[in-house]
Amino acid sequence: MAKISSKRKGNKRVHIISRKAGWAIKKEDKTRASKIYNNKNSAISSARKLKKKGHDVIVHKKDGSIQKWEKSKKQK
């Protein structure tokens, strides 16, 4: 089977992930979420600020699948 890693995997990524207490913003290289928001849209708005710093913003559905992938214009 071909390797699962891809060209874009080298990019910095931030995930919006469901939590019991709301929606977490979690940078991929960090072990803990940086902040939990009650509202998903607030979490997305906050995470978008990281797009300018080269992060892809990956918005997950409550089941973990992908709702939206906002790609940073900066490519590594």
Next chain:
Amino acid sequence: MNLNNDFSKNVFINCPFDDQYIPLLKSILFTIIYLGFTPRIALERFDSGEARINKIIDLIKASKFSIHDLSRIKASKKSEYFRLNMSFELGVDIGCRIFKDGQAKDKKCLILEKERYRYQKALSDLSNSDIKNHNNEPEEVIRQIRDWFVVNELERADSGTIIWDSFNKFMADFYLKREEEGFREKDIQRMPIPEFIGFINEWIIERKNS
């Protein structure tokens, strides 16, 4: 698909296979593999000539662990039949443990339901059994499975939150890989379970080697 013949690592999954349940099933498969075990499920092989019950019995006999989800024990709408397969297969598994000698005596099972105590109305024989509820939430099912393995086999493991976050990261890698290969959204959602299991195995190996 590379199947493990090690009884002590095999986990039989007895659950619904409808579209609404697939997200839960994906999180169950991921958690089992993440914790170092091998999921065994009726969908792992397609052979129209093979009687389903024989396949189920083979899987039950080959697995020390089993996860039974009774959350579809109640019909969701009027005129719909409730599903008997899950409770039937749970009975076969418990019977295997009780009546079969040898390693079958070491079998352990986790029973899941959507809501706490609801099962008692349909399956009162299980009253006073320790049944866990997941509210149809993948995050919760991951936590329940992780805790069950820690209590029964592992002693220690990554937290439920770490496994849940890893599952989300896996789903992103999986989505990206398939998208780059030209798969459409619908194709990604409906991938056969053995293919999905293969991706999880590959991702876990890559993660260990990185």
